[in-house]
Amino acid sequence: MVxxxxxxxxxxxxxxxxxxxxxxQTQSSGCVYSSTHDFNPKEVREKLQAFPGGSIDLLKQDCGxxxxxxxxxxxxxxxxxxxxxxxxxxxSLLENWSDGKGLIVHGAEGTFCSGSDLNAVRAISNPQxxxxxxxxxxNTLTRLLRLPLISVALVEGKALGGGxxxxxxxxxxxMASDGVIQFVHRHMGLVPGWGGAAxxxxxxxxxNALKLLGGAVKVDLEFGLQIGLVDGALxxxxxxxxxxxxxxxxxxxxxxxxxxxxxxxxxxxxxVLSGRELPLSDALRTxxxxxxxxxxxxxxxxxxxxxxxxx
Ligand SMILES: CCCC(=O)SCCNC(=O)CCNC(=O)[C@H](O)C(C)(C)COP(=O)(O)OP(=O)(O)OC[C@H]1O[C@@H](n2cnc3c(N)ncnc32)[C@H](O)[C@@H]1OP(=O)(O)O
Numbered sequence: 001m002v003x004x005x006x007x008x009x010x011x012x013x014x015x016x017x018x019x020x021x022x023x024x025q026t027q028s029s030g031c032v033y034s035s036t037h038d039f040n041p042k043e044v045r046e047k048l049q050a051f052p053g054g055s056i057d058l059l060k061q062d063c064g065x066x067x068x069x070x071x072x073x074x075x076x077x078x079x080x081x082x083x084x085x086x087x088x089x090x091x092s093l094l095e096n097w098s099d100g101k102g103l104i105v106h107g108a109e110g111t112f113c114s115g116s117d118l119n120a121v122r123a124i125s126n127p128q129x130x131x132x133x134x135x136x137x138x139n140t141l142t143r144l145l146r147l148p149l150i151s152v153a154l155v156e157g158k159a160l161g162g163g164x165x166x167x168x169x170x171x172x173x174x175m176a177s178d179g180v181i182q183f184v185h186r187h188m189g190l191v192p193g194w195g196g197a198a199x200x201x202x203x204x205x206x207x208n209a210l211k212l213l214g215g216a217v218k219v220d221l222e223f224g225l226q227i228g229l230v231d232g233a234l235x236x237x238x239x240x241x242x243x244x245x246x247x248x249x250x251x252x253x254x255x256x257x258x259x260x261x262x263x264x265x266x267x268x269x270x271x272v273l274s275g276r277e278l279p280l281s282d283a284l285r286t287x288x289x290x291x292x293x294x295x296x297x298x299x300x301x302x303x304x305x306x307x308x309x310x311x
Contacts, residue, residue: 030095030146032195033135044136045088047129051081051120058090064101064262065251066094066149069108070166076114077107079162083117084133088140094147101265102258103147104250105170106154107163115161115184134193137162141169141195146273148266150257154234154250155179161188165196168203171269173224174232174253176246181219181229183212202276204229261299267291 033039054072061067068090070077079087094100107113116133124133144151153159153167156176164183167173173181183200185191191213192200201209208227211217224230234249258265267290274286294300 030143031139032142033139037135039132039135039139041136041139044132045085047124047132048081048084048120048136051117051123053080053117054078054083056083056086056090058093060093060097060100063251063255064099064258064265065254066097066100066103067247068094068103068105070106070113070163071108072117073109073111075117076111076158077109077163078114078117079120080117081120084137084140087144088136091140091143091147094149095143097149099262100147100149101262102254103149103151103170104154104247104254105151105166106247106250107157107159111157112153112155112159112179113163113166114158115163115165130193137194141166144169145171145199148269150254150265150269152231152250152254154246155181155230156234156246158182160184162192162194162196165192165194165199168196168199169194171272172231172254173229174234174250175221175224175230176234177221177236179221179224179230181224182216184216186213186216200229263297264294264299267294 054070054075054077057069057071059067059069070079070083072078072080072083094103124130150172151170152172152174153170154174154176155167156179159167159179159181161182161184164181167181175181183192183196191197197209197213200212204212204227208229212219212229217223219227219229221230221233225233232253234246234253257268270290271283271287274283274290277283278286
């Protein structure tokens, strides 16, 4: 009898622990590849650093919205090797940003990102190095998508190849009137390798994904809105300081989802993420755990005390 009770207790706590561990695994460390997949991040970082140029810049603002800038304008913001390493570093900083609620990813000087730097691509065109770069970028972009922040890609100008893949690692995409997302991989004799195909299917469905990848179709604002790849339109830039104007518009667009206390916004992202990624039973358990962190908490008690109406 006692043994049975003990077993039941153990089972209960292991279920609770399992759910928690899954939550942590999915939403905190978030990597797809580790040493068990013959993946050595230190070695890959060293290799990538041999291809310098450009930078990835991060601005964490007091309002809880951060701005991540892909900055390599002389190459249409293509990703050099060192930028891949810097992106991983910036994602690590964002994972530890306890006050963060939102993130805008954009490119410097009027264009989003033209994918991998073709000079680096040529130098590492052997399959082994390509696979390592692919695993490194999949890990980083998966961690980007799993941040406890609501993220949006601001697409101004072109998002090509890996740049198109990067947009799918954000929760939302908003586009300026000149914006184009194009998975040009087929033209390069490739398929996406940074996780862009898997994410694209989840965003637009397999039929549309097949069309976009198979046809290397240019997705402009109108088509993007129609198929659900794009979530919002930004107004045409008016003056030279248009970059600021578009960023301001993007902040305004995002702020409707980031208003309110940080723990609540981060919890919203966590329950949606687990619903998107976990089997239903696991997602339900995770939702219960996250709910438990808010129930009776300051924001909840304040709302109850203020007898708020929702009309
Ligand atoms: C798994 C990842 C797969 C990948 O991402 S593979 C890479 C896919 N991306 C591409 O193939 C983009 C190739 N580039 C282009 O199509 C055009 O340059 C692009 C972006 C439409 C812009 O065209 P334009 O406006 O006419 O400007 P442009 O061609 O004169 O470019 C200006 C300078 O930027 C350079 N650039 C653009 N994209 C680059 C890239 N990905 N890697 C390295 N350099 C790149 C381009 O070479 C040019 O440099 P330069 O002025 O000639 O020194």
